[in-house]
Amino acid sequence: MMQEYFSGIKDVKMGEHVKIVHPVNMYGCEVGDGTFVGPFVEIQKNVIIGKDCKIQSHSFVCELVTIGDNCFIGHGVMFINDLFSGGGPAMGDITKWRKTSIGSKVSIGSNATILPVNICSNTVIGAGAVVTKDIHTPGVYAGNPAKLIKTL
Numbered sequence: 001m002m003q004e005y006f007s008g009i010k011d012v013k014m015g016e017h018v019k020i021v022h023p024v025n026m027y028g029c030e031v032g033d034g035t036f037v038g039p040f041v042e043i044q045k046n047v048i049i050g051k052d053c054k055i056q057s058h059s060f061v062c063e064l065v066t067i068g069d070n071c072f073i074g075h076g077v078m079f080i081n082d083l084f085s086g087g088g089p090a091m092g093d094i095t096k097w098r099k100t101s102i103g104s105k106v107s108i109g110s111n112a113t114i115l116p117v118n119i120c121s122n123t124v125i126g127a128g129a130v131v132t133k134d135i136h137t138p139g140v141y142a143g144n145p146a147k148l149i150k151t152l
Ligand SMILES: CC(C)(COP(=O)(O)OP(=O)(O)OC[C@H]1O[C@@H](n2cnc3c(N)ncnc32)[C@H](O)[C@@H]1OP(=O)(O)O)[C@@H](O)C(=O)NCCC(=O)NCCS
Pocket: 074, 075, 108, 109, 110, 124, 125, 126, 127, 128, 129, 140, 141, 142, 143, 149, 150
């Protein structure tokens, strides 16, 4: 027997003037006023996204991610909450998942991967970067692992 599920929008606390381009899969999350969500985006439960953000197509925002206001999340940005710290996937044991917090006015370039970290406000993450450590100083970070390449 097959189990079939359909993507869509379920139990989302939606702000005013939110713009969404389908298909998206969004459930149990919160999206602030004026935010744009492009196609093929998944936003999981308990994610909070602030006001006037742009979440571009093909991005994945997993549980335990918080994003501030005026952020730009580029195309195909992947957030991670399960570090496989026990040698493999946590297999639903959410005590092993870790949080990510993104400040405000953060721009994340296309195809970046964001491990469970804190990124301060007014920061730019380059395309294809892999962010493995907290970022406390505003600036431009790029590469794998992401390093500061410019202060702002
Ligand atoms: C990171 C970024 C913001 C830097 O831009 P910049 O300040 O103009 O930097 P520069 O082009 O002067 O590059 C500075 C150095 O960083 C390197 N660099 C730039 N972007 C990089 C990236 N994404 N990953 C790795 N290295 C990068 C450059 O090769 C250069 O190296 P060099 O000094 O050895 O020559 C930009 O390159 C970037 O990746 N932007 C993301 C844009 C994006 O994804 N937009 C999505 C909507 S289309």
